[in-house]
Amino acid sequence: VCTSGVFGDRFVDIIAAYGAQVVKLAADWGQPIEPAQLAEVLAANPDAGLVYLTHNETSTGVTNPLQGLARVARDEGRLVVVDAISSASSMALAMDAWGLDVVLSGSQKGWMAPPGVAFAAVGPRAWEVVERSRSPRYYFDWKSHRTWAEKGFTPSTPSVSTLFAVQEGVRMLREEGLEKVYARHRRIADATAAGLQAAGLTLLAREGYRSATVTSAVVPEGIEVEDLRKLLSSRYGVIIAGGRGTAKISARIVRVGHLGAVGTGDIVEVLWAIEQVLEELDHAPSDGRTLAAAQPLLTSLTEAVGTR
Protein backbone atom coordinates (compact mmCIF):
# COMPACT_ATOMS: atom_id res chain seq x y z
CA VAL A 1 0.00 0.00 0.00
CA CYS A 2 1.37 3.35 -1.08
CA THR A 3 0.16 5.93 1.39
CA SER A 4 0.63 9.65 1.35
CA GLY A 5 -1.87 10.53 4.07
CA VAL A 6 -4.96 9.68 6.07
CA PHE A 7 -6.83 7.91 3.28
CA GLY A 8 -3.87 5.81 2.23
CA ASP A 9 -3.48 4.79 5.88
CA ARG A 10 -7.16 3.85 5.94
CA PHE A 11 -6.52 1.52 3.00
CA VAL A 12 -3.84 -0.17 5.14
CA ASP A 13 -6.37 -0.59 7.98
CA ILE A 14 -9.05 -2.03 5.69
CA ILE A 15 -6.72 -4.58 4.13
CA ALA A 16 -5.20 -5.55 7.48
CA ALA A 17 -8.71 -6.02 8.92
CA TYR A 18 -9.26 -8.81 6.38
CA GLY A 19 -6.09 -10.60 7.42
CA ALA A 20 -3.81 -9.70 4.52
CA GLN A 21 -0.11 -9.02 5.09
CA VAL A 22 0.54 -5.38 4.32
CA VAL A 23 3.75 -3.68 3.26
CA LYS A 24 3.39 0.07 3.70
CA LEU A 25 5.22 2.60 1.57
CA ALA A 26 4.61 5.97 3.20
CA ALA A 27 5.40 9.36 1.73
CA ASP A 28 6.32 12.30 3.92
CA TRP A 29 3.42 14.59 4.75
CA GLY A 30 2.53 16.65 1.69
CA GLN A 31 4.79 14.63 -0.59
CA PRO A 32 3.87 12.19 -3.36
CA ILE A 33 5.03 8.59 -3.78
CA GLU A 34 7.57 8.37 -6.59
CA PRO A 35 7.58 5.44 -9.04
CA ALA A 36 11.23 4.68 -8.16
CA GLN A 37 10.27 4.22 -4.49
CA LEU A 38 7.57 1.76 -5.47
CA ALA A 39 9.98 -0.16 -7.71
CA GLU A 40 12.35 -0.60 -4.76
CA VAL A 41 9.60 -1.84 -2.44
CA LEU A 42 8.31 -4.29 -5.05
CA ALA A 43 11.82 -5.66 -5.62
CA ALA A 44 12.18 -6.22 -1.86
CA ASN A 45 8.74 -7.89 -1.61
CA PRO A 46 8.41 -10.37 -4.45
CA ASP A 47 5.36 -12.01 -2.81
CA ALA A 48 3.29 -8.84 -2.75
CA GLY A 49 0.62 -9.43 -5.39
CA LEU A 50 -1.51 -6.31 -5.16
CA VAL A 51 -0.45 -2.69 -5.19
CA TYR A 52 -2.84 -0.18 -3.61
CA LEU A 53 -2.50 3.40 -4.78
CA THR A 54 -4.25 6.60 -3.74
CA HIS A 55 -4.65 8.77 -6.82
CA ASN A 56 -5.55 11.97 -5.00
CA GLU A 57 -4.87 12.17 -1.27
CA THR A 58 -7.35 14.73 0.04
CA SER A 59 -5.78 14.89 3.50
CA THR A 60 -2.63 16.50 2.09
CA GLY A 61 -3.80 17.84 -1.27
CA VAL A 62 -1.29 15.69 -3.14
CA THR A 63 -1.97 13.96 -6.45
CA ASN A 64 0.28 10.95 -6.88
CA PRO A 65 1.81 10.20 -10.30
CA LEU A 66 -0.69 7.42 -10.90
CA GLN A 67 0.27 6.53 -14.44
CA GLY A 68 3.95 6.11 -13.54
CA LEU A 69 3.21 4.16 -10.37
CA ALA A 70 0.81 1.84 -12.18
CA ARG A 71 3.38 1.22 -14.93
CA VAL A 72 5.96 0.11 -12.38
CA ALA A 73 3.46 -2.23 -10.72
CA ARG A 74 2.24 -3.69 -14.00
CA ASP A 75 5.77 -4.18 -15.35
CA GLU A 76 6.38 -6.30 -12.25
CA GLY A 77 3.17 -8.28 -12.85
CA ARG A 78 1.27 -6.92 -9.86
CA LEU A 79 -2.40 -5.99 -9.74
CA VAL A 80 -3.20 -2.31 -9.29
CA VAL A 81 -6.05 -1.12 -7.05
CA VAL A 82 -6.69 2.62 -7.07
CA ASP A 83 -8.51 4.85 -4.61
CA ALA A 84 -9.81 7.38 -7.13
CA ILE A 85 -12.52 8.61 -4.80
CA SER A 86 -11.70 12.31 -5.14
CA SER A 87 -10.13 12.17 -8.61
CA ALA A 88 -12.31 10.10 -10.94
CA SER A 89 -14.26 12.41 -13.28
CA SER A 90 -12.32 15.49 -12.08
CA MET A 91 -8.81 14.50 -13.21
CA ALA A 92 -7.57 12.44 -16.15
CA LEU A 93 -7.63 8.73 -15.33
CA ALA A 94 -7.45 6.03 -18.00
CA MET A 95 -8.27 2.69 -16.44
CA ASP A 96 -7.35 0.46 -19.37
CA ALA A 97 -4.57 2.53 -20.91
CA TRP A 98 -2.82 2.96 -17.57
CA GLY A 99 -3.28 -0.68 -16.57
CA LEU A 100 -5.48 -0.13 -13.53
CA ASP A 101 -7.27 -3.26 -12.32
CA VAL A 102 -9.69 -1.82 -9.77
CA VAL A 103 -10.75 1.82 -9.58
CA LEU A 104 -12.86 3.06 -6.67
CA SER A 105 -14.87 6.26 -6.35
CA GLY A 106 -17.83 7.71 -4.43
CA SER A 107 -20.98 9.57 -5.44
CA GLN A 108 -20.24 12.65 -3.33
CA LYS A 109 -17.06 13.65 -5.16
CA GLY A 110 -16.65 14.56 -8.83
CA TRP A 111 -20.01 12.97 -9.62
CA MET A 112 -21.68 15.94 -7.90
CA ALA A 113 -24.25 13.83 -6.02
CA PRO A 114 -24.89 13.37 -2.30
CA PRO A 115 -22.91 10.64 -0.52
CA GLY A 116 -24.49 7.19 -0.42
CA VAL A 117 -23.07 5.16 -3.29
CA ALA A 118 -19.56 3.75 -3.77
CA PHE A 119 -18.31 2.72 -7.20
CA ALA A 120 -15.89 -0.08 -8.07
CA ALA A 121 -14.73 -0.51 -11.65
CA VAL A 122 -13.20 -3.98 -11.96
CA GLY A 123 -10.95 -5.15 -14.81
CA PRO A 124 -10.48 -8.70 -16.15
CA ARG A 125 -7.31 -9.50 -14.16
CA ALA A 126 -9.06 -8.42 -10.95
CA TRP A 127 -12.06 -10.64 -11.73
CA GLU A 128 -9.69 -13.63 -11.82
CA VAL A 129 -8.53 -12.83 -8.30
CA VAL A 130 -12.13 -12.31 -7.14
CA GLU A 131 -12.99 -15.79 -8.45
CA ARG A 132 -10.17 -17.34 -6.43
CA SER A 133 -10.78 -15.31 -3.28
CA ARG A 134 -12.03 -17.14 -0.19
CA SER A 135 -12.39 -14.01 1.92
CA PRO A 136 -15.90 -13.91 3.42
CA ARG A 137 -18.14 -11.23 2.00
CA TYR A 138 -21.81 -10.68 1.32
CA TYR A 139 -22.77 -7.05 0.95
CA PHE A 140 -19.64 -6.12 -1.01
CA ASP A 141 -19.65 -9.28 -3.11
CA TRP A 142 -18.82 -7.99 -6.57
CA LYS A 143 -19.86 -11.25 -8.22
CA SER A 144 -23.33 -10.87 -6.84
CA HIS A 145 -23.44 -7.23 -8.00
CA ARG A 146 -22.35 -8.32 -11.48
CA THR A 147 -25.01 -11.03 -11.66
CA TRP A 148 -27.76 -8.62 -10.65
CA ALA A 149 -26.42 -5.81 -12.82
CA GLU A 150 -26.91 -8.01 -15.87
CA LYS A 151 -30.63 -8.02 -15.04
CA GLY A 152 -30.62 -4.28 -14.33
CA PHE A 153 -30.84 -4.69 -10.57
CA THR A 154 -28.69 -4.57 -7.46
CA PRO A 155 -28.42 -7.39 -4.87
CA SER A 156 -30.16 -5.30 -2.23
CA THR A 157 -31.90 -1.92 -2.09
CA PRO A 158 -29.34 0.78 -2.93
CA SER A 159 -29.49 4.50 -2.18
CA VAL A 160 -31.84 5.02 -5.13
CA SER A 161 -32.15 8.79 -4.84
CA THR A 162 -28.35 9.10 -4.85
CA LEU A 163 -28.20 7.04 -8.04
CA PHE A 164 -30.61 9.45 -9.74
CA ALA A 165 -28.39 12.31 -8.63
CA VAL A 166 -25.32 10.52 -10.03
CA GLN A 167 -27.18 10.02 -13.32
CA GLU A 168 -27.73 13.78 -13.50
CA GLY A 169 -24.09 14.37 -12.55
CA VAL A 170 -22.92 12.14 -15.40
CA ARG A 171 -25.23 14.04 -17.79
CA MET A 172 -23.62 17.31 -16.68
CA LEU A 173 -20.12 15.86 -17.15
CA ARG A 174 -21.00 14.71 -20.66
CA GLU A 175 -22.52 18.05 -21.57
CA GLU A 176 -19.42 19.94 -20.49
CA GLY A 177 -17.04 17.31 -21.88
CA LEU A 178 -14.49 15.50 -19.72
CA GLU A 179 -11.47 17.34 -21.10
CA LYS A 180 -13.06 20.65 -20.21
CA VAL A 181 -14.02 19.34 -16.79
CA TYR A 182 -10.40 18.32 -16.17
CA ALA A 183 -9.11 21.70 -17.42
CA ARG A 184 -11.58 23.57 -15.23
CA HIS A 185 -10.45 21.70 -12.11
CA ARG A 186 -6.77 22.22 -12.95
CA ARG A 187 -7.08 25.96 -13.52
CA ILE A 188 -9.24 26.51 -10.46
CA ALA A 189 -6.62 24.66 -8.43
CA ASP A 190 -3.86 26.83 -9.90
CA ALA A 191 -5.85 30.00 -9.23
CA THR A 192 -6.50 28.87 -5.66
CA ALA A 193 -2.83 28.12 -5.16
CA ALA A 194 -1.80 31.52 -6.51
CA GLY A 195 -4.38 33.29 -4.36
CA LEU A 196 -3.48 31.49 -1.15
CA GLN A 197 0.22 32.21 -1.68
CA ALA A 198 -0.53 35.89 -2.28
CA ALA A 199 -2.55 35.88 0.94
CA GLY A 200 0.55 34.75 2.81
CA LEU A 201 -0.09 31.02 3.12
CA THR A 202 2.49 28.38 2.15
CA LEU A 203 1.36 25.61 -0.16
CA LEU A 204 1.83 22.18 1.36
CA ALA A 205 2.14 20.07 -1.77
CA ARG A 206 5.10 20.35 -4.10
CA GLU A 207 4.55 21.89 -7.54
CA GLY A 208 3.62 19.26 -10.11
CA TYR A 209 1.86 17.14 -7.47
CA ARG A 210 -0.76 19.66 -6.34
CA SER A 211 -4.25 18.23 -6.44
CA ALA A 212 -6.77 19.59 -8.93
CA THR A 213 -9.62 18.99 -6.47
CA VAL A 214 -8.29 20.23 -3.12
CA THR A 215 -5.58 22.75 -2.26
CA SER A 216 -3.77 22.51 1.08
CA ALA A 217 -1.73 25.28 2.62
CA VAL A 218 0.03 26.10 5.88
CA VAL A 219 -1.39 29.20 7.59
CA PRO A 220 1.00 32.03 8.54
CA GLU A 221 2.67 32.00 11.96
CA GLY A 222 0.44 33.62 14.56
CA ILE A 223 -2.80 32.54 12.88
CA GLU A 224 -4.83 29.75 14.42
CA VAL A 225 -6.49 27.49 11.86
CA GLU A 226 -9.65 27.26 13.96
CA ASP A 227 -9.98 31.07 14.24
CA LEU A 228 -9.61 31.40 10.50
CA ARG A 229 -12.18 28.70 9.80
CA LYS A 230 -14.71 30.00 12.30
CA LEU A 231 -14.60 33.55 10.96
CA LEU A 232 -14.85 32.32 7.38
CA SER A 233 -17.87 30.26 8.24
CA SER A 234 -19.73 32.68 10.52
CA ARG A 235 -19.12 35.93 8.61
CA TYR A 236 -18.84 34.79 5.02
CA GLY A 237 -20.60 31.43 4.90
CA VAL A 238 -17.41 29.90 3.53
CA ILE A 239 -16.51 26.47 4.83
CA ILE A 240 -12.99 25.20 4.31
CA ALA A 241 -11.43 22.18 5.98
CA GLY A 242 -8.74 22.01 8.62
CA GLY A 243 -5.98 19.40 8.63
CA ARG A 244 -6.46 15.66 9.01
CA GLY A 245 -4.40 13.02 10.71
CA THR A 246 -2.20 13.03 13.77
CA ALA A 247 0.87 14.70 12.33
CA LYS A 248 1.72 17.98 14.03
CA ILE A 249 1.52 19.90 10.80
CA SER A 250 -2.15 19.00 10.35
CA ALA A 251 -3.02 21.57 13.03
CA ARG A 252 -1.34 24.21 10.88
CA ILE A 253 -3.00 23.55 7.54
CA VAL A 254 -6.23 24.46 5.83
CA ARG A 255 -7.72 22.70 2.84
CA VAL A 256 -9.84 24.38 0.18
CA GLY A 257 -11.98 21.91 -1.72
CA HIS A 258 -12.81 22.70 -5.35
CA LEU A 259 -14.26 19.54 -6.80
CA GLY A 260 -17.37 18.85 -8.82
CA ALA A 261 -19.76 21.67 -9.69
CA VAL A 262 -17.27 24.39 -8.84
CA GLY A 263 -16.80 27.49 -10.93
CA THR A 264 -14.76 30.68 -11.00
CA GLY A 265 -17.30 32.53 -8.88
CA ASP A 266 -17.00 30.02 -6.06
CA ILE A 267 -13.26 30.39 -5.83
CA VAL A 268 -13.39 34.18 -6.05
CA GLU A 269 -15.76 34.13 -3.09
CA VAL A 270 -13.46 31.91 -1.03
CA LEU A 271 -10.25 33.80 -1.79
CA TRP A 272 -11.86 37.17 -1.14
CA ALA A 273 -13.26 35.96 2.19
CA ILE A 274 -9.88 34.57 3.25
CA GLU A 275 -8.26 37.96 2.61
CA GLN A 276 -10.98 39.73 4.63
CA VAL A 277 -10.54 37.32 7.54
CA LEU A 278 -6.76 37.66 7.55
CA GLU A 279 -7.25 41.41 7.92
CA GLU A 280 -9.72 40.87 10.77
CA LEU A 281 -7.13 38.68 12.45
CA ASP A 282 -4.64 41.58 12.11
CA HIS A 283 -2.40 39.56 9.86
CA ALA A 284 -2.40 41.65 6.70
CA PRO A 285 -4.41 44.47 5.14
CA SER A 286 -7.11 43.55 2.70
CA ASP A 287 -5.67 45.19 -0.42
CA GLY A 288 -6.93 42.89 -3.15
CA ARG A 289 -3.64 41.10 -3.82
CA THR A 290 -5.19 37.67 -3.29
CA LEU A 291 -7.69 38.04 -6.11
CA ALA A 292 -5.15 39.92 -8.19
CA ALA A 293 -2.89 36.89 -8.09
CA ALA A 294 -5.69 34.49 -8.97
CA GLN A 295 -7.26 36.75 -11.60
CA PRO A 296 -5.16 35.85 -14.67
CA LEU A 297 -5.83 32.14 -14.17
CA LEU A 298 -9.52 32.65 -13.55
CA THR A 299 -9.83 34.86 -16.62
CA SER A 300 -8.19 32.29 -18.84
CA LEU A 301 -10.48 29.70 -17.33
CA THR A 302 -13.56 31.72 -18.20
CA GLU A 303 -12.29 32.20 -21.73
CA ALA A 304 -11.30 28.59 -22.18
CA VAL A 305 -14.06 26.59 -20.62
CA GLY A 306 -16.99 28.88 -19.90
CA THR A 307 -18.12 30.37 -16.64
CA ARG A 308 -19.69 27.27 -15.14
Added chain:
Amino acid sequence: VCTSGVFGDRFVDIIAAYGAQVVKLAADWGQPIEPAQLAEVLAANPDAGLVYLTHNETSTGVTNPLQGLARVARDEGRLVVVDAISSASSMALAMDAWGLDVVLSGSQKGWMAPPGVAFAAVGPRAWEVVERSRSPRYYFDWKSHRTWAEKGFTPSTPSVSTLFAVQEGVRMLREEGLEKVYARHRRIADATAAGLQAAGLTLLAREGYRSATVTSAVVPEGIEVEDLRKLLSSRYGVIIAGGRGTAKISARIVRVGHLGAVGTGDIVEVLWAIEQVLEELDHAPSDGRTLAAAQPLLTSLTEAVGTR
Protein backbone atom coordinates in the same frame (compact mmCIF):
# COMPACT_ATOMS: atom_id res chain seq x y z
CA VAL B 1 -32.35 -18.97 11.50
CA CYS B 2 -36.12 -18.89 11.44
CA THR B 3 -37.20 -18.18 7.87
CA SER B 4 -40.65 -17.68 6.52
CA GLY B 5 -39.67 -16.37 3.10
CA VAL B 6 -37.16 -14.66 0.83
CA PHE B 7 -35.72 -12.33 3.44
CA GLY B 8 -35.31 -15.05 6.06
CA ASP B 9 -33.49 -17.12 3.43
CA ARG B 10 -31.25 -14.14 2.73
CA PHE B 11 -30.31 -14.09 6.42
CA VAL B 12 -29.22 -17.73 6.01
CA ASP B 13 -27.06 -16.77 3.02
CA ILE B 14 -25.45 -13.84 4.83
CA ILE B 15 -24.55 -15.88 7.89
CA ALA B 16 -23.30 -18.82 5.83
CA ALA B 17 -21.13 -16.44 3.77
CA TYR B 18 -19.21 -15.60 6.95
CA GLY B 19 -18.55 -19.27 7.69
CA ALA B 20 -21.06 -19.88 10.47
CA GLN B 21 -22.90 -23.18 10.78
CA VAL B 22 -26.57 -22.53 10.12
CA VAL B 23 -29.59 -24.50 11.26
CA LYS B 24 -32.60 -23.43 9.23
CA LEU B 25 -36.16 -23.55 10.54
CA ALA B 26 -38.41 -22.83 7.57
CA ALA B 27 -42.12 -22.10 7.67
CA ASP B 28 -44.40 -23.05 4.82
CA TRP B 29 -45.04 -20.27 2.32
CA GLY B 30 -47.42 -17.75 3.86
CA GLN B 31 -47.18 -19.29 7.32
CA PRO B 32 -45.48 -17.98 10.46
CA ILE B 33 -42.90 -19.71 12.64
CA GLU B 34 -44.50 -20.86 15.89
CA PRO B 35 -42.64 -20.60 19.22
CA ALA B 36 -43.13 -24.35 19.82
CA GLN B 37 -41.29 -25.11 16.56
CA LEU B 38 -38.36 -22.94 17.65
CA ALA B 39 -38.26 -24.63 21.08
CA GLU B 40 -37.91 -28.02 19.37
CA VAL B 41 -35.10 -26.86 17.09
CA LEU B 42 -33.22 -25.27 19.99
CA ALA B 43 -33.52 -28.45 22.05
CA ALA B 44 -32.09 -30.44 19.14
CA ASN B 45 -29.22 -27.94 18.63
CA PRO B 46 -27.74 -27.11 22.02
CA ASP B 47 -24.66 -25.50 20.40
CA ALA B 48 -26.65 -22.92 18.44
CA GLY B 49 -25.87 -19.64 20.22
CA LEU B 50 -27.72 -17.10 18.12
CA VAL B 51 -31.32 -17.11 16.95
CA TYR B 52 -32.16 -15.04 13.88
CA LEU B 53 -35.76 -13.97 13.51
CA THR B 54 -37.59 -12.06 10.80
CA HIS B 55 -40.24 -9.93 12.45
CA ASN B 56 -42.17 -9.08 9.32
CA GLU B 57 -41.53 -11.15 6.19
CA THR B 58 -42.43 -8.86 3.29
CA SER B 59 -42.15 -11.61 0.68
CA THR B 60 -45.20 -13.41 2.12
CA GLY B 61 -46.90 -10.68 4.15
CA VAL B 62 -46.51 -12.66 7.37
CA THR B 63 -45.71 -11.15 10.75
CA ASN B 64 -44.06 -13.69 13.01
CA PRO B 65 -44.99 -13.83 16.71
CA LEU B 66 -41.76 -12.08 17.67
CA GLN B 67 -42.38 -11.70 21.37
CA GLY B 68 -43.17 -15.40 21.82
CA LEU B 69 -40.25 -16.53 19.66
CA ALA B 70 -37.83 -14.26 21.51
CA ARG B 71 -39.07 -15.55 24.86
CA VAL B 72 -38.32 -19.13 23.85
CA ALA B 73 -34.85 -18.18 22.66
CA ARG B 74 -34.06 -16.12 25.77
CA ASP B 75 -35.35 -18.79 28.13
CA GLU B 76 -32.82 -21.11 26.49
CA GLY B 77 -30.05 -18.55 26.91
CA ARG B 78 -29.62 -17.78 23.24
CA LEU B 79 -29.01 -14.36 21.71
CA VAL B 80 -31.80 -12.94 19.58
CA VAL B 81 -31.10 -11.07 16.33
CA VAL B 82 -34.15 -9.55 14.62
CA ASP B 83 -34.67 -8.41 11.06
CA ALA B 84 -37.14 -5.61 11.83
CA ILE B 85 -36.51 -3.88 8.53
CA SER B 86 -40.17 -3.53 7.53
CA SER B 87 -41.65 -3.54 11.04
CA ALA B 88 -39.69 -1.19 13.29
CA SER B 89 -41.64 2.06 13.81
CA SER B 90 -44.74 0.60 12.05
CA MET B 91 -45.57 -2.26 14.44
CA ALA B 92 -45.09 -2.66 18.18
CA LEU B 93 -41.57 -3.85 18.98
CA ALA B 94 -40.04 -3.58 22.45
CA MET B 95 -36.33 -4.34 22.24
CA ASP B 96 -35.57 -4.50 25.96
CA ALA B 97 -38.91 -5.81 27.24
CA TRP B 98 -38.98 -8.60 24.67
CA GLY B 99 -35.32 -9.50 25.17
CA LEU B 100 -34.07 -8.66 21.69
CA ASP B 101 -30.29 -8.36 21.43
CA VAL B 102 -29.89 -6.94 17.93
CA VAL B 103 -32.63 -5.17 15.96
CA LEU B 104 -32.06 -4.19 12.33
CA SER B 105 -34.00 -1.76 10.16
CA GLY B 106 -33.60 0.41 7.07
CA SER B 107 -34.30 4.05 6.28
CA GLN B 108 -36.67 3.30 3.39
CA LYS B 109 -39.30 1.51 5.45
CA GLY B 110 -41.32 2.87 8.39
CA TRP B 111 -38.86 5.75 8.77
CA MET B 112 -40.32 7.25 5.59
CA ALA B 113 -36.95 8.21 4.11
CA PRO B 114 -35.22 7.15 0.89
CA PRO B 115 -33.08 4.00 1.04
CA GLY B 116 -29.42 4.49 1.90
CA VAL B 117 -29.00 3.91 5.62
CA ALA B 118 -29.26 0.67 7.62
CA PHE B 119 -29.82 0.72 11.37
CA ALA B 120 -28.55 -1.75 13.96
CA ALA B 121 -29.65 -1.41 17.58
CA VAL B 122 -27.27 -3.48 19.70
CA GLY B 123 -27.95 -4.58 23.28
CA PRO B 124 -25.40 -5.32 26.04
CA ARG B 125 -25.33 -9.11 25.55
CA ALA B 126 -24.69 -8.63 21.84
CA TRP B 127 -21.81 -6.22 22.57
CA GLU B 128 -20.11 -9.01 24.55
CA VAL B 129 -20.24 -11.27 21.51
CA VAL B 130 -18.99 -8.46 19.28
CA GLU B 131 -15.98 -8.02 21.59
CA ARG B 132 -15.11 -11.72 21.28
CA SER B 133 -15.74 -11.97 17.54
CA ARG B 134 -12.76 -12.59 15.28
CA SER B 135 -14.74 -12.35 12.05
CA PRO B 136 -13.04 -9.85 9.71
CA ARG B 137 -14.97 -6.63 9.18
CA TYR B 138 -14.24 -3.00 8.48
CA TYR B 139 -17.16 -1.10 7.02
CA PHE B 140 -19.74 -2.84 9.25
CA ASP B 141 -17.56 -2.74 12.36
CA TRP B 142 -20.04 -1.74 15.06
CA LYS B 143 -17.25 -0.96 17.54
CA SER B 144 -15.85 1.61 15.18
CA HIS B 145 -19.34 3.07 14.66
CA ARG B 146 -19.81 3.28 18.44
CA THR B 147 -16.46 5.02 18.94
CA TRP B 148 -17.22 7.62 16.30
CA ALA B 149 -20.84 8.04 17.41
CA GLU B 150 -19.59 9.17 20.81
CA LYS B 151 -17.92 12.07 19.01
CA GLY B 152 -20.99 12.72 16.88
CA PHE B 153 -19.46 11.25 13.73
CA THR B 154 -19.50 8.13 11.60
CA PRO B 155 -16.38 6.13 10.60
CA SER B 156 -16.80 7.11 6.95
CA THR B 157 -19.05 9.40 4.94
CA PRO B 158 -22.64 8.17 5.29
CA SER B 159 -25.64 8.94 3.09
CA VAL B 160 -26.04 12.32 4.75
CA SER B 161 -29.15 13.42 2.88
CA THR B 162 -30.89 10.16 3.85
CA LEU B 163 -30.06 10.81 7.50
CA PHE B 164 -31.73 14.23 7.31
CA ALA B 165 -34.79 12.53 5.80
CA VAL B 166 -34.80 9.96 8.62
CA GLN B 167 -34.61 12.81 11.14
CA GLU B 168 -37.73 14.31 9.61
CA GLY B 169 -39.40 10.87 9.58
CA VAL B 170 -38.71 10.46 13.29
CA ARG B 171 -40.18 13.92 13.93
CA MET B 172 -43.35 12.88 12.07
CA LEU B 173 -43.56 9.62 14.06
CA ARG B 174 -43.24 11.54 17.33
CA GLU B 175 -45.84 14.07 16.30
CA GLU B 176 -48.38 11.38 15.49
CA GLY B 177 -47.37 9.20 18.43
CA LEU B 178 -46.14 5.63 18.04
CA GLU B 179 -49.32 3.99 19.34
CA LYS B 180 -51.36 5.87 16.74
CA VAL B 181 -48.85 4.98 14.06
CA TYR B 182 -49.15 1.29 14.96
CA ALA B 183 -52.97 1.51 15.01
CA ARG B 184 -53.03 3.25 11.65
CA HIS B 185 -50.93 0.53 10.04
CA ARG B 186 -53.03 -2.24 11.59
CA ARG B 187 -56.36 -0.80 10.46
CA ILE B 188 -55.12 0.00 6.98
CA ALA B 189 -53.90 -3.59 6.73
CA ASP B 190 -57.29 -4.89 7.88
CA ALA B 191 -59.11 -2.63 5.42
CA THR B 192 -56.82 -3.78 2.62
CA ALA B 193 -57.43 -7.41 3.52
CA ALA B 194 -61.20 -6.92 3.57
CA GLY B 195 -61.12 -5.07 0.26
CA LEU B 196 -58.94 -7.63 -1.52
CA GLN B 197 -61.15 -10.48 -0.33
CA ALA B 198 -64.26 -8.66 -1.53
CA ALA B 199 -62.53 -8.19 -4.89
CA GLY B 200 -62.17 -11.96 -5.18
CA LEU B 201 -58.57 -12.45 -4.07
CA THR B 202 -57.55 -14.99 -1.43
CA LEU B 203 -55.35 -13.73 1.40
CA LEU B 204 -52.08 -15.62 1.65
CA ALA B 205 -51.26 -15.15 5.32
CA ARG B 206 -53.33 -16.73 8.06
CA GLU B 207 -55.46 -14.47 10.25
CA GLY B 208 -53.58 -13.26 13.29
CA TYR B 209 -50.28 -13.31 11.39
CA ARG B 210 -51.14 -10.84 8.65
CA SER B 211 -48.59 -8.09 8.32
CA ALA B 212 -49.55 -4.52 9.20
CA THR B 213 -47.21 -3.16 6.53
CA VAL B 214 -47.82 -5.39 3.49
CA THR B 215 -50.82 -7.51 2.45
CA SER B 216 -50.31 -10.50 0.17
CA ALA B 217 -53.06 -12.24 -1.73
CA VAL B 218 -53.50 -14.89 -4.40
CA VAL B 219 -55.16 -13.58 -7.56
CA PRO B 220 -58.29 -15.35 -8.89
CA GLU B 221 -57.86 -18.20 -11.38
CA GLY B 222 -57.68 -16.88 -14.92
CA ILE B 223 -56.00 -13.63 -13.94
CA GLU B 224 -52.31 -13.14 -14.68
CA VAL B 225 -50.46 -11.22 -11.99
CA GLU B 226 -48.44 -9.36 -14.61
CA ASP B 227 -51.57 -8.23 -16.52
CA LEU B 228 -53.10 -6.95 -13.30
CA ARG B 229 -49.97 -5.09 -12.29
CA LYS B 230 -49.41 -3.56 -15.73
CA LEU B 231 -52.95 -2.22 -16.00
CA LEU B 232 -52.82 -0.86 -12.47
CA SER B 233 -49.60 0.94 -13.20
CA SER B 234 -50.35 2.24 -16.70
CA ARG B 235 -53.99 3.30 -16.22
CA TYR B 236 -54.15 4.23 -12.57
CA GLY B 237 -50.57 4.99 -11.56
CA VAL B 238 -50.87 2.36 -8.86
CA ILE B 239 -47.82 0.17 -8.30
CA ILE B 240 -48.19 -3.03 -6.33
CA ALA B 241 -45.65 -5.83 -6.08
CA GLY B 242 -45.77 -9.31 -7.54
CA GLY B 243 -44.52 -12.38 -5.69
CA ARG B 244 -40.95 -13.01 -4.61
CA GLY B 245 -38.90 -16.18 -4.42
CA THR B 246 -38.83 -19.31 -6.52
CA ALA B 247 -41.90 -21.05 -5.12
CA LYS B 248 -44.60 -21.65 -7.72
CA ILE B 249 -47.15 -19.72 -5.71
CA SER B 250 -45.10 -16.54 -5.98
CA ALA B 251 -46.25 -16.21 -9.61
CA ARG B 252 -49.84 -16.16 -8.35
CA ILE B 253 -49.62 -13.52 -5.63
CA VAL B 254 -49.67 -9.76 -5.43
CA ARG B 255 -48.47 -7.70 -2.54
CA VAL B 256 -49.91 -4.33 -1.52
CA GLY B 257 -47.48 -2.30 0.54
CA HIS B 258 -48.91 0.11 3.11
CA LEU B 259 -46.02 1.18 5.27
CA GLY B 260 -44.83 4.57 6.43
CA ALA B 261 -46.62 7.73 5.33
CA VAL B 262 -49.70 5.86 4.17
CA GLY B 263 -53.23 7.08 4.83
CA THR B 264 -56.83 6.11 4.15
CA GLY B 265 -56.84 7.94 0.82
CA ASP B 266 -53.93 5.90 -0.47
CA ILE B 267 -55.61 2.62 0.23
CA VAL B 268 -58.97 3.78 -1.20
CA GLU B 269 -57.14 4.63 -4.40
CA VAL B 270 -55.46 1.23 -4.61
CA LEU B 271 -58.58 -0.82 -3.83
CA TRP B 272 -60.71 1.17 -6.23
CA ALA B 273 -58.15 0.75 -9.02
CA ILE B 274 -57.92 -2.99 -8.41
CA GLU B 275 -61.69 -3.31 -8.81
CA GLN B 276 -61.60 -1.32 -12.05
CA VAL B 277 -58.81 -3.47 -13.45
CA LEU B 278 -60.55 -6.71 -12.53
CA GLU B 279 -63.53 -5.48 -14.56
CA GLU B 280 -61.26 -4.61 -17.48
CA LEU B 281 -59.85 -8.12 -17.30
CA ASP B 282 -63.43 -9.45 -17.52
CA HIS B 283 -63.19 -11.01 -14.11
CA ALA B 284 -65.95 -9.21 -12.21
CA PRO B 285 -68.07 -6.09 -12.60
CA SER B 286 -66.97 -2.96 -10.86
CA ASP B 287 -69.87 -2.56 -8.47
CA GLY B 288 -68.21 -0.95 -5.50
CA ARG B 289 -68.09 -3.99 -3.23
CA THR B 290 -64.33 -3.71 -2.72
CA LEU B 291 -64.52 -0.28 -1.13
CA ALA B 292 -67.76 -1.21 0.60
CA ALA B 293 -65.93 -3.99 2.41
CA ALA B 294 -63.02 -1.77 3.37
CA GLN B 295 -65.17 1.23 4.28
CA PRO B 296 -66.08 0.42 7.90
CA LEU B 297 -62.45 -0.11 8.82
CA LEU B 298 -61.30 3.00 7.02
CA THR B 299 -64.02 5.07 8.69
CA SER B 300 -63.05 3.86 12.14
CA LEU B 301 -59.46 4.64 11.27
CA THR B 302 -60.31 8.20 10.34
CA GLU B 303 -62.26 8.63 13.53
CA ALA B 304 -59.65 7.03 15.73
CA VAL B 305 -56.35 8.32 14.44
CA GLY B 306 -57.00 11.19 12.06
CA THR B 307 -56.93 11.19 8.29
CA ARG B 308 -53.19 11.05 7.80
